[in-house]
Amino acid sequence: MARPVSLVRLERVSKEYDGVSAVRELELEVADGELLVVLGPSGCGKSTVLRLVAGLEEATAGRIMIGERDVTRLSPGRRNVSMVFQSYALFPHLTAAENIGFGLVVREVRRAEVRERVARAAALVDCAHLLARRPAQLSGGERQRIALARALVREPDVFLLDEPLSNLDAELRAQTRAELKLLHARVGATMLYVTHDQIEALTLGQRIAVLRDGELQQLGTPNQIWREPANRFVGRFVGSPAMNILSSGTAVGLDTPPGAEVGIRPEHVMLGETGVEATVMLVEPIGSEALVHLRVAEAALVARAPADAPRSVGDTLRVSLSREHVHLFDAGTGERLPWS
Amino acid sequence: MELRDRRQLALMLAPYLLGLVALVAVPALFTFALALTEYDLIRSPRFIGLDNVRELAGDEIFHTALLNSAVFAAIAVPLRVGAALVLALLLHRRFRGAGSGRAAAVLPTVIPDVAYGLLWLWLLNPLYGPITLFLGWIGPPGKTIWGLALPQFLTHPNDARAAIILMSVFTIGEGFVLFLVARQSLPGELYELAAIEDATAWSVFRRVTLPLLAPILVLLLLRDTILSFQLNFVPALVVTDGGPPPYSTTYLPLFVYRTGFEYLRYGYASAATVLMFVLTAAAVWLQWLVLRRARFASF
Amino acid sequence: MARGTSWRILGAAAIVAVVALPSAFLIAGSLRQPGLPPPLTPELVPDPVVFGNYERAADLVGLGRAALNSFLVAALTAPLSVLVASWAGFALVLIRARVRTVILAASLLALMVPLTALLVPRFALFRSLGLVNTFVPLVAPALVATSPIYVLVFYVAFRRLPPELYDACRLEAASPLQIWRRVGMPLVRPVAVAIGLLAFVLSWGNFLDPLVYLHDRELFTLPLALRSLAQLDPTNYPLLLAGSVIATAPVIAVFLVAQRYFLHEHRGAGWLGR
Numbered sequence: 001m002a003r004p005v006s007l008v009r010l011e012r013v014s015k016e017y018d019g020v021s022a023v024r025e026l027e028l029e030v031a032d033g034e035l036l037v038v039l040g041p042s043g044c045g046k047s048t049v050l051r052l053v054a055g056l057e058e059a060t061a062g063r064i065m066i067g068e069r070d071v072t073r074l075s076p077g078r079r080n081v082s083m084v085f086q087s088y089a090l091f092p093h094l095t096a097a098e099n100i101g102f103g104l105v106v107r108e109v110r111r112a113e114v115r116e117r118v119a120r121a122a123a124l125v126d127c128a129h130l131l132a133r134r135p136a137q138l139s140g141g142e143r144q145r146i147a148l149a150r151a152l153v154r155e156p157d158v159f160l161l162d163e164p165l166s167n168l169d170a171e172l173r174a175q176t177r178a179e180l181k182l183l184h185a186r187v188g189a190t191m192l193y194v195t196h197d198q199i200e201a202l203t204l205g206q207r208i209a210v211l212r213d214g215e216l217q218q219l220g221t222p223n224q225i226w227r228e229p230a231n232r233f234v235g236r237f238v239g240s241p242a243m244n245i246l247s248s249g250t251a252v253g254l255d256t257p258p259g260a261e262v263g264i265r266p267e268h269v270m271l272g273e274t275g276v277e278a279t280v281m282l283v284e285p286i287g288s289e290a291l292v293h294l295r296v297a298e299a300a301l302v303a304r305a306p307a308d309a310p311r312s313v314g315d316t317l318r319v320s321l322s323r324e325h326v327h328l329f330d331a332g333t334g335e336r337l338p339w340s
Numbered sequence: 341m342e343l344r345d346r347r348q349l350a351l352m353l354a355p356y357l358l359g360l361v362a363l364v365a366v367p368a369l370f371t372f373a374l375a376l377t378e379y380d381l382i383r384s385p386r387f388i389g390l391d392n393v394r395e396l397a398g399d400e401i402f403h404t405a406l407l408n409s410a411v412f413a414a415i416a417v418p419l420r421v422g423a424a425l426v427l428a429l430l431l432h433r434r435f436r437g438a439g440s441g442r443a444a445a446v447l448p449t450v451i452p453d454v455a456y457g458l459l460w461l462w463l464l465n466p467l468y469g470p471i472t473l474f475l476g477w478i479g480p481p482g483k484t485i486w487g488l489a490l491p492q493f494l495t496h497p498n499d500a501r502a503a504i505i506l507m508s509v510f511t512i513g514e515g516f517v518l519f520l521v522a523r524q525s526l527p528g529e530l531y532e533l534a535a536i537e538d539a540t541a542w543s544v545f546r547r548v549t550l551p552l553l554a555p556i557l558v559l560l561l562l563r564d565t566i567l568s569f570q571l572n573f574v575p576a577l578v579v580t581d582g583g584p585p586p587y588s589t590t591y592l593p594l595f596v597y598r599t600g601f602e603y604l605r606y607g608y609a610s611a612a613t614v615l616m617f618v619l620t621a622a623a624v625w626l627q628w629l630v631l632r633r634a635r636f637a638s639f
Numbered sequence: 640m641a642r643g644t645s646w647r648i649l650g651a652a653a654i655v656a657v658v659a660l661p662s663a664f665l666i667a668g669s670l671r672q673p674g675l676p677p678p679l680t681p682e683l684v685p686d687p688v689v690f691g692n693y694e695r696a697a698d699l700v701g702l703g704r705a706a707l708n709s710f711l712v713a714a715l716t717a718p719l720s721v722l723v724a725s726w727a728g729f730a731l732v733l734i735r736a737r738v739r740t741v742i743l744a745a746s747l748l749a750l751m752v753p754l755t756a757l758l759v760p761r762f763a764l765f766r767s768l769g770l771v772n773t774f775v776p777l778v779a780p781a782l783v784a785t786s787p788i789y790v791l792v793f794y795v796a797f798r799r800l801p802p803e804l805y806d807a808c809r810l811e812a813a814s815p816l817q818i819w820r821r822v823g824m825p826l827v828r829p830v831a832v833a834i835g836l837l838a839f840v841l842s843w844g845n846f847l848d849p850l851v852y853l854h855d856r857e858l859f860t861l862p863l864a865l866r867s868l869a870q871l872d873p874t875n876y877p878l879l880l881a882g883s884v885i886a887t888a889p890v891i892a893v894f895l896v897a898q899r900y901f902l903h904e905h906r907g908a909g910w911l912g913r
Contacts, residue, residue, distance in 0.1 A: 056806050075342045077812025089803035093825045103811035106821070154811075348815040349730045353742070356727035356790060359782030364749040367760030374759075381759070430650045441651030442898055443891060444658040450890040451883065452844045452862045458869070458879055459665055470664055510658075514837055518792060521833045525799070555795045563788045566751050596755045606759065613756040620751045 007032045008053060008158055008192060013062030015048055015214075022048045023214040025062070030158070035184050035191040037205030039198060041237070045214035046194045050160050053192060055079050066157055082151035083160040086167065088143045090135040090150075097122075097131040100150045121153035124183065141172045152187070159191045165200060177203060198238045202226065210234050228327075232334035235263045235327055241291060244269070244301050247331065251297040252276050252321055256328060260337055263327035266291065269303035271311075275320030280311050294319060368617075375611035380604040392611035402612060404587045405595040406619070408501070412591060413568040413623060416508045421564050424515030425557070429549065432523045442520070449513025460507050466492060497588035500580045504589050508571060515560050522556040523549070558631055565623050569616060573597065592616045669693070669880035692881035696868060699878075702885050704857065705864035710889065712774050712860060713842040716781045720838035721831055724784035728793025729819045733805075743794075746787040754847070762851055776852045777845065777860075785838040796830045797823055829900075836897040843890050861886045 008030040015023040023045045030036045038046040051057040053064060055076035064072045071079045090099050098105075101118045109117075122128040127145040135143055144164060151159055164180075165173045181204055184191055195201055201208050202222045210217040210225065210233075218230035229235035229243075236242045243263045249256030253276045256262055271292065278301070282293040290307045293300065296319055303319070311317070328337040375392055377385035396402050431441045448456065463469050492499050526549070534544045550557070573593035580589040590598075592612065600609030672689045697703055731739050765776045784790050800823070808818045824831060846862040853859055859867070868882045 054806075054810060056809065075345070075812075076806075076809045078342075081810070083807070083810055085803045085807065087801070087803055089801070089807040091804065091807075091822055091826075093822075102807075102821075106811050106813045106817055345733075345815055349734055352726035352730040352815065352819070353734075355723045355782055356784060357742075359723065359780075359784075360745060360749055360787070362764070363761060363779060363783055364752055364757065365745075367757045367764070368752045370760035370763075371756040427654065430647055430654075433644070433647060435644050435647055435651075437648055437651045437655070439895070439898065441654050443895055444651075444655040446894055447658050447662065447887075447891065450840050450844065450894060451887045452865060453846050458876075458883065459661065462668070462876060462880075463661060463664075470661070513840065517833050517837060521829045524829060525796075556792070559788065559791055559795065562747070563750065570753055570755075593753070593755055596753070600755070600759070610756070613753055616753045617751060617756065620753070621748075624747070624751060 007034075007067065007190065009063075009065040010049070010053070011063040011065070013049075013052060013064060014060050015045075015052060015057060016060045021214050023052065026214070026216055028209055028216065028219070030190055030192055033188045033190055035181075035193060035204060035206050037201040037208045038192065038194045038211055039196070039201040039205075039208050039237075040211035041196055043213075044211045046196075046211050047162055048214075049211070050083070050162050050192060050194050053079075053158070054081055054083050054160055079158075080154075080156045081158045081160055082154055082156040084144075084147045084151050084162065084164045086163045088135075088147040088167075090143055090146060092135050094134070095131065096127065096133055096135070096138070096146045096149075099135070099146055100131075100153050102150065103154050117153050118149070121149040124152055124187070125149050125179075140167055140169075141176065144168065144176065148183075157190065159189050161191060161193045163195050164193075165195070166197070180204060198240065202238070210237065212237075228336070229263075230336050232261065232263065232329040235329065239265055241266050241302050241304075243327070245329070246299045246301070249326070251299045252301075252319065254321065254323070254326065256326075256339070257337075259331050260339075261329045261331050262321075263329055264301075264321050264325060266302045266304040268322060268325035269294075269301055270320050270322065271303055271305050271309075271317055272320070273318055275318040277316055278319040280313055280315045280317070282313060283311055371610045372614050374607055375614045377607040377610075378605070379607040379610075381606050382604075385607060388607070392608050393615075395608065396611055396615065401587055401590065402595060405590050405592050405612075406615075408588070408590060409569055409592040409616075410619070410623075412501070412505065412508075413565060416505050417561065417564045417568050419505070419509050420512050420568075421515055421557070421560055423509055424512040424560070425519050425553075427512070427516050428519030428523055429545070432520050442516075445516050446513040448510035449516075456507075456511070460503070464494065464503055466494060494580060500589045504576060504580065504591075508568070511571070515564065518556055518560060519553070522553055526552050561627060561631070562624055565627055566620050569593070569620050569623075592619075665880055666884060669877055669884050671877040673875045673877045689877070692877045693885065696878050696882040696885060699871060700864045700867045700882075701856065701859070702861070702864050702868075702882060705859050705861045706885065706889060708774075708858060709843055709860040709862075712777045713839045715774075715778050716785065716842040717835045717839040719778065719781035720785040720789060721835045723782060724789040724793050724834060725824060725827075725831060726819070727784065727790045728795075729797050729823050730815065731790070731794045732797045733815060743791070746790060749783070749787045758847065758851060765852065771852055772854050772858065773852075774858070777842070777848050780848075781838070784834075785841055789834045789838070792830060792834060793827070796827045800826055832897055832900045836894060839893060840890055 008028075010026050010028040013023060013026045013028075014021065026049065028036075028049075038049055040046045048057060052059050053066075055071065055074060055078075059072060062072070063070060066079060066081070090096075091102065094102065097115075097118050100121055101114045104114045104117060118131070119128065122131055125145040125148045127142065127149060130138060130142055130146065135146070138146065144167075147164070151161075165176055168176060177200060184204075193200075193204060202225075205222055207219065207221055208225050209219045212233055218225060218234045220228075220230075225234060225238055229238065232245060236245065243265050246252065246262040246264075248258070249260070249262045252262070254262065276296055278294040278296040280292060281295050281300075284291040284293070285307055288307055289304055290311070292303045292305050292311060294303060295301075301319065305311075326339065328339045329335065330337055374385060376387060376389055378388050378392075379385035427445045431438050431445065451459065463471050466472050494500060530548050530552075531544065534548055539547075569591075570593050573591070576589045576591055576594045593616075596609045596612050596616065599612060600606045669692055670688050670690065671692075673692065731742060761776065762771075765771055765779075770776055780786075804822060804826075805818065808822055813821070844862065845860070846866075849860045849863045850866075853863060856867075865879070865882050865886055869879055872878055
C-alpha cells in the first residue's frame with residue numbers, strides 16, 4: 001500500500017449544539033503515520049471530535065487541516081478519510097465484497113480494479129474467505145473485519161475509528177487489539193482512535209489525548225499520561241483500580257503542603273512493617289494479586305498486594321508510600337502540583 | 341452540505357412539489373375563490389361575497405349532510421383502522437392460507453367502486469338480497485335473530501346509514517397493506533425477547549407492536565379521517581342514492597356533487613367544499629391533539 | 640408450529656369465508672340466465688349455468704379494450720408514483736429541519752383538500768392545455784405520488800434506516816441520488832412494492848377522473864365501461880356482475896403476484912444493520 005501523506009490538525013475547534021458546548025477550543029495534532037487515541041468517559045465529546053474530522057458534523061468555530069488542505073468546510077466525501085463505526089454500519093443488503101468495494105464503485109472505479117483492491121484489503125484483515133457472505137451471516141468479529149477492510153480499501157490519508165472494539169466480547173477484544181496494532185505497524189497509516197477503555201488507549205496509542213466535557217485534559221505518550229497525569233481527573237481515569245486520592249498527606253505520614261491532595265496508585269502503596277497504621281476493610285483477590293481496601297485514620301486506601309500474604313478483614317498492618325510515586329494535585333483546581 | 345448534494349435533493353423534491361402546487365394548491369385556491377361566486381359552469385362566475393356561506397348556514401340539507409358525515413367519520417374511522425390493524429397482525433406471518441387470507445382481505449378494496457356498489461345493492465336488497473335472506477333465515481318468520489325487525493336497508497334511515505358504514509369497513513385494503521409492511525419490518529429480536537419473558541399476547545401488542553407501529557398508525561388514522569369525509573361518495577350514490585328520504589345518507593361529497601353537477605351551482609358547491617375542508621382540518625387537529633397527549637406522535 | 644399459529648389459520652379461514660361467500664355469489668350471479676326472476680334463496684350454482692354473459696358484456700361495451708386502457712394507465716401511474724414518492728420521501732430525510740417541517744405540513748394540508756375541490760379547476764387546467772380526452776390527466780396525479788400519504792410513508796420508512804448507514808455513504812462520497820439508488824431503495828423494497836401496488840389499484844379503480852376527461856369510447860377505462868354497461872341494461876344483474884368480474888380479476892392477479900415480493904420473510908435483509 002502506498003504510504004499515506006500527512007497529518008491532521010485541529011486549530012481551536014469548537015462544536016456547539018443548541019448552546020451546549022460539546023467540544024471547546026480543541027487544539028490537537030496527529031503526526032503522519034501516528035496512532036493517536038482520544039480517551040475519555042461517555043459524553044466527553046470524543047465521538048464528536050471524530051465526526052468533526054470526518055466532516056459528518058460541521059465545526060462551530062476553528063479550523064481543521066488534513067495535510068496542507070483546509071477541510072473545515074469540505075464534505076466528508078472529499079476529505080479522503082475513512083471511518084470504522086462503532087456499529088460497523090455495514091449495508092445489510094450487500095455482500096461483504098460489495099460492502100468493501102462500495103466507495104470505489106460510487107467513485108466509478110473500473111470493476112476489475114475494484115475486485116483487485118477489495119481482495120488486497122480483505123487479505124490485510126484476513127477476511128478473504130468471507131467475501132461472498134452478507135452481514136447477517138457474519139459474527140460480530142467478522143463484521144468488524146469487513147468494516148476495517150472497507151476503510152482500508154480506499155487508502156485514505158486518515159483512518160478514523162470510533163470505539164471499534166466495544167461491541168466485541170472480552171477475548172476477541174484483546175485479540176483484535178493486538179491485530180490492530182500489527183495492522184497499523186504494517187500499513188503505517190495515520191489513525192485517530194476513539195475509546196473510553198483506558199487499556200486500549202495505553203496499549204494501542206502512540207500518544208493519548210484525554211478529553212473531558214469537550215476539553216483537552218492532557219496530551220502525551222502512554223508513559224507520560226501514566227507517570228505524570230496533568231490533573232486529578234487524568235490520574236483517576238487512567239489506571240485500574242483507580243488512583244487513590246487523599247485530601248492531605250499527613251494521614252499517611254507525608255509532609256505535603258496544605259491545600260494539596262495526594263494521589264497514589266494502588267500498586268505503589270506498600271504494605272508491611274513500616275509506616276502508618278491501617279486496618280483492612282476488604283480483600284478482593286484477583287488471581288496472583290489481591291486488592292486490599294484499607295482504612296488509614298479517616299482516609300480510605302486501596303492497595304495492590306501479592307495474594308500469597310494472607311490478610312483478613314480487621315487485620316492491622318502498616319502502610320507506607322514511596323515519595324517518588326506520590327502525585328500532588330491542587331485541591332481546588334485539580335491541577336498537578338510539583339513536589340520535590 | 342455541498343452544492344451538488346443540495347441540487348440533487350432539490351431535484352428529488354421537484355416533481356412532488358410541482359404536483360403539490362399545480363395539481364393541489366392552485367386548484368384548491370381556485371375553488372376557494374369560487375366559493376365567493378355564483379357559477380353555473382357556463383356563464384362567467386359572478387362575485388357575490390359571502391352569500392353562499394350565509395345560505396349554507398341556513399341550508400337544512402347541508403346541515404344534514406354535515407351531521408351525517410361527522411357521525412360517519414366518528415364511527416367508521418376507528419372501525420376501519422382497527423379492522424385493518426387486526427387483519428394485518430393476524431395475517432403477517434407465513435402460514436398455510438395466509439396468502440388466501442390476504443387476498444381475501446384486499447379483495448373488497450380492489451373491486452371497482454361501481455361494481456362494489458352494485459354488489460352491495462344486490463346484497464342488501466330487501467327482497468332477494470343474500471343478507472336479508474340470511475337474516476330472515478336465522479330468526480322467526482318475518483323477523484331476524486332475537487326477534488328484531490328485519491333491517492330495511494334501503495328504506496329505513498338508520499339502517500341505511502349502518503349499511504353505508506358496513507360497506508366502508510370492508511374496503512380497508514390500503515391500511516391493511518401498509519400495516520402488513522410495517523409489521524413485517526419490525527425486528528424479530530424484540531418478539532423473541534417477549535417470548536422468553538413469556539409475555540401474554542395482549543402485553544406484547546401493547547408494549548412492543550403498538551409503540552413501534554405508532555408512526556404508521558398515526559398516519560393512517562389521519563388519512564382515514566380525511567378519507568372518511570370523501571369515500572362514501574360512490575356507495576351513497578349508487579346504493580342508497582342519498583336516501584332514504586330525506587337525505588339520510590346524503591354525505592358531504594354527495595351534497596357537493598349534486599349541488600355542483602346536477603343543480604349546476606358550482607359556486608355554492610365550492611363554498612360547501614371549503615367548509616368540508618375546514619371540518620376535515622378540525623377533525624385532524626383534534627385527533628393530533630389526542631395522539632400528542634398520548635405521546636404517540638413524534639415526527 | 641409457532642405460538643398462536645392455529646388461531647391465525649382459523650382467523651384467516653374466517654376472513655376468507657366472509658369474503659368468499661359474497662364473491663361466490665357474485666360469480667354465481669354472473670352465470671345466471673339474464674331475464675329470469677331473481678332467486679328466492681341465495682344460490683351458489685344457478686340453473687341453468689350460462690357463460691354467455693361474459694361474452695356479451697365484453698362485446699357490448701368493449702371491455703377487452705377498456706381493460707387494456709386501464710392497464711396502460713395504471714402501469715404508467717404506479718411506477719411513476721413510486722418514483723416521485725420515494726424521491727420526495729428520501730429527500731425529506733436529508734434536508735434541513737425547517738424546510739422539512741414546511742413540506743410535511745403542506746403535505747398534510749394537501750391531504751385534507753377534498754377531491755371535489757380539485758375536480759373542476761384541474762379540468763380547466765387540462766382543457767387549457769388541450770389535454771382533455773387523453774390519458775395525461777389520468778397519469779398526472781402520479782406527480783403527487785397518487786396521494787401525499789405515500790410520500791409520508793416513504794419518509795417514515797427511510798427515517799427508520801440506521802443513521803450510520805447514511806454517514807457511511809456520505810464518507811464514501813455518495814451523492815443523494817446514489818444513496819437512494821444503492822442503499823435506500825433496496826432496503827425499503829417491501830414498502831416500494833406495496834406502494835406500487837396501492838397506486839396501481841387506485842389508478843385501476845379510478846372512476847371520477849376518466850368520467851370527467853375521457854369522451855372517446857376507444858379510450859374508456861374499465862370503470863367507465865362498466866358504467867356504460869349499467870346504463871345500457873340497468874336491471875340485467877348477471878350481465879353487470881359478469882362485467883364486474885372481468886374488471887376485478889386482473890387486479891387480484893396483480894395483488895397475488897406483488898404480495899409475494901413484499902411479504903416474503905426476508906428476515907436477514909431486514910432494515911437493521913446489525
